[in-house]
Amino acid sequence: MRVEFDRETCIGMFQCVAEWEGFERDEDAGKAVLVDGEEEEPGKFVREVPDDAELDAKFAARVCPVDAITIHEDGEQIVP
Ligand code: SF4
Numbered sequence: 001m002r003v004e005f006d007r008e009t010c011i012g013m014f015q016c017v018a019e020w021e022g023f024e025r026d027e028d029a030g031k032a033v034l035v036d037g038e039e040e041e042p043g044k045f046v047r048e049v050p051d052d053a054e055l056d057a058k059f060a061a062r063v064c065p066v067d068a069i070t071i072h073e074d075g076e077q078i079v080p
Contacts, residue, residue, distance in 0.1 A: 001049040002072045003057050005034040008043040009068040016064055020056035022049070023069075032068075 003022065012030035016023040023032045037045030049057045049071070061069040061079040071079035 001054050001057070003034065003047060003049050003061070004040075004070045004072060005032070005037060005045045006043065006068045006070075007031055007034075007045060009066050010064075011066055011068075013065060016060040016069055019063055020053060020060040022047070022053060022057060023060055 005023075010031045012026075012032065014023075014025055014032060016032055017025055022035050024035055026033045034045040034047060037047045040046045058071055058079045061067075061071045064080075067080055070077050
């Protein structure tokens with residue numbers, strides 16, 4: 001399972017941070033940070049989700065009010 005994070009879209013409400021430790025706060029930027037994320041293209045960060053974090057990562061994607069976080073499996077977007 002893979003997570004994609006669109007940092008440009010993020011509005012820094014930090015609901016995701018409460019759901020999964022894969023996201024941290026960047027208070028200065030007013031944006032979340034995808035921990036260990038790789039910048040695949042400008043502003044778009046990706047990483048694999050560990051098996052034991054799959055539920056938390058899905059919750060993080062669901063609570064994001066602007067759908068800046070998406071979860072993908074086998075090339076398909078499964079959340080939101
Ligand atoms: S919940 Fe969405 S908008 Fe809020 S900090 Fe996380 S990614 Fe950004």
